[in-house]
Amino acid sequence: MSKHQNKGNRNRLIDGFGREHSYLRISVTDRCNLRCFYCMPHEGIEWLDKSKLLNFDEIERLARVFVSMGVEKIRLTGGEPLVRKELPRLVERLSAIEGLKYLSMTTNAMLLEQYAEAIAEAGITHLNISLDSLKPDRLEKITGRDCFDPVMKGIGKALAVGFPSIKLNVVMIAGVNEDELFDFIEFVKDKPVNVRFIEFMPFRNNDWNIERVLSYKEMLERIETRYSLSPLKAEPSAVAKDYALTGAKGTVSFVTSMSDSFCGSCNRLRLTSDGSIKSCLFYPAEVSLRDAIREGGSDKKIEDLIQYCLGKKPEAHPPAEEIAAAENRAMIEIGG
Ligand code: SAM
Numbered sequence: 182m183s184k185h186q187n188k189g190n191r192n193r194l195i196d197g198f199g200r201e202h203s204y205l206r207i208s209v210t211d212r213c214n215l216r217c218f219y220c221m222p223h224e225g226i227e228w229l230d231k232s233k234l235l236n237f238d239e240i241e242r243l244a245r246v247f248v249s250m251g252v253e254k255i256r257l258t259g260g261e262p263l264v265r266k267e268l269p270r271l272v273e274r275l276s277a278i279e280g281l282k283y284l285s286m287t288t289n290a291m292l293l294e295q296y297a298e299a300i301a302e303a304g305i306t307h308l309n310i311s312l313d314s315l316k317p318d319r320l321e322k323i324t325g326r327d328c329f330d331p332v333m334k335g336i337g338k339a340l341a342v343g344f345p346s347i348k349l350n351v352v353m354i355a356g357v358n359e360d361e362l363f364d365f366i367e368f369v370k371d372k373p374v375n376v377r378f379i380e381f382m383p384f385r386n387n388d389w390n391i392e393r394v395l396s397y398k399e400m401l402e403r404i405e406t407r408y409s410l411s412p413l414k415a416e417p418s419a420v421a422k423d424y425a426l427t428g429a430k431g432t433v434s435f436v437t438s439m440s441d442s443f444c445g446s447c448n449r450l451r452l453t454s455d456g457s458i459k460s461c462l463f464y465p466a467e468v469s470l471r472d473a474i475r476e477g478g479s480d481k482k483i484e485d486l487i488q489y490c491l492g493k494k495p496e497a498h499p500p501a502e503e504i505a506a507a508e509n510r511a512m513i514e515i516g517g
């Protein structure tokens with residue numbers, strides 16, 4: 182990846198509230214090899230026809246346009262990004278983009294044993310791995326698949342490969358896995374891993390209700406009954422509240438989208454696997470960049486559409502109950 186800064190490349194991704202956008206999350210597929218109940222709606226989703234997905238040329242072209250406008254960090258997500266055929270080739274192409282400083286990925290680790298080395302070599306430096314339980318039976322209930330062994334092997338492989346940053350994403354849900362807070366801390370204590378407890382967010386038919394949200398404050402209080410945590414300094418646009426754990430290699434964070442939203446400093450944009458730009462996870466409006474490309478649109482046309490979408494970005498997302506009642510794509514369709 183180019184270590185060069187985009188010298189003289191002023192960030193042009195500024196919305197109506199003065200927020201600069203330097204982080205793009207690209208979903209490379211809506212398919213997944215797991216069925217986490219909080220992400221995939223009960224009724225399932227209608228998989229996109231392959232022809233509707235952005236191909237690698239289109240993804241690279243859009244990534245270049247975004248980087249030229251000020252994006253410095255790209256995260257590949259999905260669905261499950263590693264089910265997209267030949268993903269390491271895409272990683273290689275993106276990591277060669279001049280001005281891009283970080284290329285990261287979020288994965289469920291099912292295929293990580295197979296791909297960890299290839300994606301590290303191709304340029305992924307920051308890896309987020311999702312794991313909601315350390316109990317095999319419970320993990321199967323949450324994900325709909327018997328997946329504990331491949332996931333743990335994948336995590337082991339990622340640690341052996343030694344990515345500069347490994348984070349463990351745990352969606353904490355009251356009555357589901359809240360009794361594992363301490364187990365997860367024990368799991369990362371002796372590893373160079375940041376465990377991130379994520380508040381449960383509402384999406385279409387995902388069994389969300391406010392009683393099932395375990396807030397960051399509740400989690401922190403419980404953890405502090407047994408461990409000593411000290412706050413770490415955060416970047417202004419950070420979504421997580423980070424803590425060091427006394428005497429441990431691992432660190433602990435909380436992603437507080439529900440109890441303490443970070444809209445005021447949001448620097449994120451999302452590109453869905455079918456090529457639509459979304460300015461906010463919880464705002465249904467989208468603009469198709471894929472259609473513009475396929476109609477022969479110039480880079481200038483793409484930039485104009487991105488600016489149009491940014492111009493519509495809301496100041497903040499609505500309260501949780503309103504989000505739960507609104508029409509939006511499911512998380513698996515958007516890309517988390
Ligand atoms: N399949 C990959 C994975 O699971 O890591 C990447 C896509 S997944 C949509 C990205 C992240 O979103 C995962 O860490 C997942 O736990 C999180 N996520 C999905 N639905 C969520 C919800 N309702 N509330 C909070 N986090 C959620």
Ligand code: SF4
Nearest residue numbers: 213215217220260289
């Ligand atoms: Fe698949 Fe990730 Fe959603 Fe689970 S959270 S269903 S692994 S996309």
